[in-house]
Amino acid sequence: MRFINLIVVHCSASRCDRCYTENDLTTDHLRRGFSDAGYHFYIRKDGSIKSLRPLEKPGAHARGYNAHSIGICYEGGLDEHGRSADTRTDFQKHSLRVLVMTLLRDYPAARLCGHRDLSPDLNRNGEIEPEEWIKECPCFDAATILTEPPPPNPGHL
Known part of the structure; x- marks a missing residue:
């Protein structure tokens, strides 16, 4: 088994008013030369x-970090106009929280982060700030997954 020290959250950068299936994602990754879906x-x-x-x-999913990380992607990340936005549904918030908690239990040495948090610290102040992000992905602060309140009644999951 691989040593895992990162759990990296991504968005698919697809519009919230359109469907983007796991087959669509895999097909797009294959077109880009990947051997399979990257996540x-x-x-x-x-x-x-x-x-x-x-x-x-x-x-x-995260150049330079793939060997020791797990990649999670959620469908969405762009609003209906194609702009970056936290488009997670209550169902996605619930599932993301449960999945992350499970993975952190299985890999206690892992740190949770968003793809944008792996951007280079250009001004070397020890903090990755929005002006340094290579991408806005995942369009919200991934560190809040474990601290944000659970969504109200996410339904029968």
């Missing part, structure tokens, strides 16, 4: 968690 998990708008890549296999 280990994909969370659909309805909260369903899709396993895309075995955990034993390094991902292809």
